[in-house]
Amino acid sequence: MLSKKTKYAFHALTYLGKHRDQGAILIQEISEKYGISHKFLENILLELKKAGFLGSKKGKGGGYYLIKDPTEIPLSRVxxxxxxxxxxxxxxxxxxxxxxxxxxxxxxxxxxxxxxxxxxxxxxxxxxxxxxxxxxxx
Amino acid sequence: MLSKKTKYAFHALTYLGKHRDQGAILIQEISEKYGISHKFLENILLELKKAGFLGSKKGKGGGYYLIKDPTEIPLSRVxxxxxxxxxxxxxxxxxxxxxxxxxxxxxxxxxxxxxxxxxxxxxxxxxxxxxxxxxxxx
DNA sequence: AATAAGTCTATAAATTTTGTAGGTTTTGTA
DNA sequence: TACAAAACCTACAAAATTTATAGACTTATT
Known part of the structure; x- marks a missing residue:
């Protein structure tokens, strides 16, 4: 079975994919949407960023956003x-x-x-x- | 990934399948063959018995043996x-x-x-x- | 009667997964 | 330039699951 971490990663990627036009999205927004602990999700998003799927911006107005084209993120890699x-x-x-x-x-x-x-x-x-x-x- | 329990179960079933003509086989024999803890394997064999794959005999000369035809044990069930x-x-x-x-x-x-x-x-x-x-x- | 084996239930140890804490860095903005 | 908001990072803690052990009980053979 897939771990929660992986499921959460898919939720986050899906959410960021759906809101690609809206610029940086807060961790908070995603964690609330899916009922995921903020801090836990933080770690996951960081991993996704390091893997090159996401970009981020710090400070006010910051957040995460998809930098890879969704067609180039096979489920296997996640x-x-x-x-x-x-x-x-x-x-x-x-x-x-x-x-x-x-x-x-x-x-x-x-x-x-x-x-x-x-x-x-x-x-x-x-x-x-x-x-x-x-x-x-x- | 499959758990060790499942892998051990497959080893045991395979061993019992290979030695079907030799009557009851000791837990010990299997546990030594594959380097599995005797007690751990005990639990596994018991489960396989309860599921109807194996039969057993207690006391001296006892042990486990396959009671189902190998063609009727799909891997999915194990x-x-x-x-x-x-x-x-x-x-x-x-x-x-x-x-x-x-x-x-x-x-x-x-x-x-x-x-x-x-x-x-x-x-x-x-x-x-x-x-x-x-x-x-x- | 003694011994050899499986049966059963409970518990312990180890590992992995999930979640938390708290400080650091970066960035926008008042 | 100071403040606040947000991601970044490392380490740790709690929970859950998997792996393993203990020890008493039952059954069969000799």
Missing amino acids: IRLLDGPIALLPCVSLNYYEPCEECENQEQCGLNKVMIRVRDETLKILEMKTLQDILEEE | IRLLDGPIALLPCVSLNYYEPCEECENQEQCGLNKVMIRVRDETLKILEMKTLQDILEEE
Whole structure:
């Protein structure tokens, strides 16, 4: 399951996407809208900024705004940033690969093969679908 | 990611599947083979038994054995039993459905739609692939 | 009777996730 | 130029979940 952090990130991105024409948006505005703790959301927005999705402005009249085009924010990138691996096993993760401790050799692990398929099918969707698609749905 | 519990369950099932002709197998034998704590594995095997996958025999010469045909143990059932929901959002889970707290109405939630697709593609694989497939791979 | 195994319930330890505190920096504006 | 508003940053705390352990109980075999 996606963590709250990731869900909140999607809410924030969606909100900022919808209000792109309105300049900088206060953390407060988003946190109130979705009932997210201000401070928690602060951390999340900061991560999204560091990842290059958002821009920000300090001081009075400041806030956050989307700097990437929504078509260039695949859902997979947001999930990986906040939640980590998308794969169901570490030995199958493209971005966070680790061998499974208990497995002697993953070449002959039956689970490994299935989970590669699951990963690939999942990624097909999560890499193709972007924030733009979310915005269009709502 | 799958929990250790689930991974251990798959290891145990695979081991029991491979040694189906050898009667009851000791917890100890499996726990040593994969380096799993005896007591932890105990709990897992008990759950698998209660779910109808395994049988057991107490006392000397006792142990666990597979009672279901491996073709009738889809991976999805094992995951759901030990790990819970397969879906990435509660509002999209077939077996553990819950509405998302922050969502006003999930009908117009863009994430919801995508996650239904991810769930369906994942389930296509995890419901079709069974313990039998794992055994054949190894 | 003794021993070997699984059964059961409760609890503890470790880890991860979620949330909070409080000071720092930047910027607009009076 | 001083003040206030807002993001920035680091560290910590609380809560929840996962992983692991303890120990007494039951059942079967010899």
